[in-house]
Amino acid sequence: MVKELLTGNKATAYGAMLARAQVIPAYPITPQTTIVERIADLISEGRMEAKFVKVESEHSAMAAAVAACNTGARAFTATSSHGLALMHEVLMWAAGARTPVVVVNVNRAMGPPWSVWADHQDAMAERDTGIIQFWCENNQEILDTVIMAHKVAEDPDIMLPALINQDAFFLSHTSEPVDVPDQEMVDRFLPPFNPKEKLDVDDPKGFGSLVMPPQYMEFRAKMAKSMDMARDLIRKVDREWEELTGRSYGGMMDMYRCDDAEFILFGAGTMMSTAKDVVDDMRNEGRKVGIARLRILRPFPFEEVRYLADRVKAIGVMDRTYTFGQGGPLYNEVNAQLYNHTNPPFTKNYVIGVGGRDVIPRHIRSLFDDLEKVQENGYGEEGEIHWWGLLDGSTPKEEM
Amino acid sequence: MMAKLTIPEEELMSPGHMGCLGCGATQAMRYVLKAAGKRTILSIPACCWAVMPGVWPNTCLQVPELYTPFETTGASISGIRAALDALGQEDINVIGFAGDGGTADIGIQALSGTADREDDVLYIMYDNEAYMNTGIQRSGSTPLGTWTTTTPVGVKGDWEKSPKKNVTAIMAAHGIPYIATATTGYPEDLIRKVKKALSIKGTKFIQIFSPCPTGWKMDPALTVSITKEALSTRAFNLFEIENGVYRITMKPKKTPLKEYLMKQGRFRHMPDDLIAKVEAGLDTAYENLLHLEEFTQKKAGSSQ
Ligand SMILES: Cc1ncc(C[n+]2csc(CCOP(=O)(O)OP(=O)(O)O)c2C)c(N)n1
Numbered sequence A: 001m002v003k004e005l006l007t008g009n010k011a012t013a014y015g016a017m018l019a020r021a022q023v024i025p026a027y028p029i030t031p032q033t034t035i036v037e038r039i040a041d042l043i044s045e046g047r048m049e050a051k052f053v054k055v056e057s058e059h060s061a062m063a064a065a066v067a068a069c070n071t072g073a074r075a076f077t078a079t080s081s082h083g084l085a086l087m088h089e090v091l092m093w094a095a096g097a098r099t100p101v102v103v104v105n106v107n108r109a110m111g112p113p114w115s116v117w118a119d120h121q122d123a124m125a126e127r128d129t130g131i132i133q134f135w136c137e138n139n140q141e142i143l144d145t146v147i148m149a150h151k152v153a154e155d156p157d158i159m160l161p162a163l164i165n166q167d168a169f170f171l172s173h174t175s176e177p178v179d180v181p182d183q184e185m186v187d188r189f190l191p192p193f194n195p196k197e198k199l200d201v202d203d204p205k206g207f208g209s210l211v212m213p214p215q216y217m218e219f220r221a222k223m224a225k226s227m228d229m230a231r232d233l234i235r236k237v238d239r240e241w242e243e244l245t246g247r248s249y250g251g252m253m254d255m256y257r258c259d260d261a262e263f264i265l266f267g268a269g270t271m272m273s274t275a276k277d278v279v280d281d282m283r284n285e286g287r288k289v290g291i292a293r294l295r296i297l298r299p300f301p302f303e304e305v306r307y308l309a310d311r312v313k314a315i316g317v318m319d320r321t322y323t324f325g326q327g328g329p330l331y332n333e334v335n336a337q338l339y340n341h342t343n344p345p346f347t348k349n350y351v352i353g354v355g356g357r358d359v360i361p362r363h364i365r366s367l368f369d370d371l372e373k374v375q376e377n378g379y380g381e382e383g384e385i386h387w388w389g390l391l392d393g394s395t396p397k398e399e400m
Numbered sequence B: 001m002m003a004k005l006t007i008p009e010e011e012l013m014s015p016g017h018m019g020c021l022g023c024g025a026t027q028a029m030r031y032v033l034k035a036a037g038k039r040t041i042l043s044i045p046a047c048c049w050a051v052m053p054g055v056w057p058n059t060c061l062q063v064p065e066l067y068t069p070f071e072t073t074g075a076s077i078s079g080i081r082a083a084l085d086a087l088g089q090e091d092i093n094v095i096g097f098a099g100d101g102g103t104a105d106i107g108i109q110a111l112s113g114t115a116d117r118e119d120d121v122l123y124i125m126y127d128n129e130a131y132m133n134t135g136i137q138r139s140g141s142t143p144l145g146t147w148t149t150t151t152p153v154g155v156k157g158d159w160e161k162s163p164k165k166n167v168t169a170i171m172a173a174h175g176i177p178y179i180a181t182a183t184t185g186y187p188e189d190l191i192r193k194v195k196k197a198l199s200i201k202g203t204k205f206i207q208i209f210s211p212c213p214t215g216w217k218m219d220p221a222l223t224v225s226i227t228k229e230a231l232s233t234r235a236f237n238l239f240e241i242e243n244g245v246y247r248i249t250m251k252p253k254k255t256p257l258k259e260y261l262m263k264q265g266r267f268r269h270m271p272d273d274l275i276a277k278v279e280a281g282l283d284t285a286y287e288n289l290l291h292l293e294e295f296t297q298k299k300a301g302s303s304q
């Protein structure tokens, strides 16, 4: 194992190299661009053996990746925001076709107005496609997850595509020391891709043909079952990875100092690293606070949410985007699990950091203060969903 | 003594497809597969041919077939070829088989990408001059004056207002090594062109004029003979472009366009002045083709 200083994008490229991706159709978009560039370099330096297909769009990137997978090759691609949105149709196709393409998405805001900064709308909008979703908070996690995601996605019981999320710039362009695992160890962990069914001229079959309503529903139920089965596999793969590297990402959810916590903040991405730091400080002050970081969005970690629900007084859900007309997406997801739960905790939604706005330690502390207050006294004037830090005065000035 | 067979005997398309009576597109597939043989992988987007092989788990095709979203045929065959290369599998034909809508309109971007990268694949556009699978709507390949459900005759005469899109010219602009047109009424010519295409490395493109009795409002019995009239009226021309050099592969004696049009309900509303306009356009296009042939052949000859 070697420690190297890597940006999130470089870590992504190394992950694809170590996973021995065989076909990589990709199209550049800020802030994903350096992934594509780095992969082109790795191939031309002879360090990586893969077919790099320089497609003319993300839609084609995903379509070529699916076809490559159907042919029996390990396929990888990367994109961001508008690119992911353009892939939408083919993400659904990849899931229905049961092709385990791994896609890294650099989370970026959707225009207009144009913005290239961190925001989670791109990935949240793909929740229903049938793609497994991993979320990362640092560059080590990105590299490790590319390898782990292939293992999960390609499992014969699963065979679904996977999306790996990393925050624009906070990770994509920020260097951190990253352990680069040995190829030989990765090879032991991740066997070559060898799907049971593939395009084969000696055993011709059709893939994705027309079905009638009675069969379609059966196919969908099988997808649903595989997605549900992925939970246990993700936990198992996380444990295996920990045995090999000493690194675990919490299986289905990353819980930080949650065991005896009364107040929890739940959210995704880099702002949760900041939040963990603040929790350390607040713990020293005797506050019973903890962080639950989203690791897997699909399949949703419902057992983990219910585990927390049995223990804590309140969960504040931080959303770095919004589902217009229906609250933050993670807030919806968490609340959906708590309905039907006996004695559910109090929940409140904090919409924060949208479009790359900084989320700094003071904000996290304010959210915990607010959460304790509203749990005691009920939602104030702001109600259940608070867009934190708007210029309209709805957030106390000293907390902005 | 038996006559020598001009068409390969091998059948890779079984009877029992779901196409309409007299469907030219089914003939196109049958002949393409005869030319390509067993070691072929097909990619098929949304189009009549996405339905014609049959309902899962049945298929009338005896080569591996991959269905792909409507606009992705180019990307899909590029992905298959890249995977075959990565896996070290050689001597396999990769063929995209798409309709005119999936090619001239929604899929042209992906196709352009494939051609630009010079990926080693054959792209077949079976051309029935409209979106038939969705019930006869106009496509870029629909000829001037045509009735379709989105170009109704009505009271205002809202028939198709622009001539057929010149897809071979678009492909020629990509500088790919082989482009051809063919039609189902001339299977030997079609098979020869497919075989030739598959013997060449790089991106190849063949447009196959494929009558559609259902969408053309035409007697299915005419599905073969109508192609002959399409050629003699210049409604469709047979040629190939090999490394930029044009060769017209059939130069039939000209017959009046009106006779061709009146056999098809989709044209029967056309007033004489419109027919004259269409005919003039087709004649000019044919003349241009003759000039291109002469010019490119001369140039190729003089550079040798
Ligand atoms: C993205 C998308 N838009 C629209 C459709 C609907 N659609 C399916 S086939 C088709 C027309 C196909 O026309 P063509 O390519 O000419 O093939 P044909 O049906 O005539 O054989 C359309 C519009 C689709 N499947 N996908």
Ligand code: SF4
Pocket (backbone or CB within 6 Å): B018, B019, B020, B021, B022, B023, B024, B025, B026, B048, B052, B128, B132, B133, B211, B212, B213, B214, B215
């Ligand atoms: S609508 Fe036309 S192209 Fe489609 S199956 Fe029928 S005849 Fe063939």
Ligand SMILES: [Mg+2]
Pocket (backbone or CB within 6 Å): B099, B100, B101, B126, B127, B128, B129, B130, B131, B132, B139
């Ligand atoms: Mg058509």
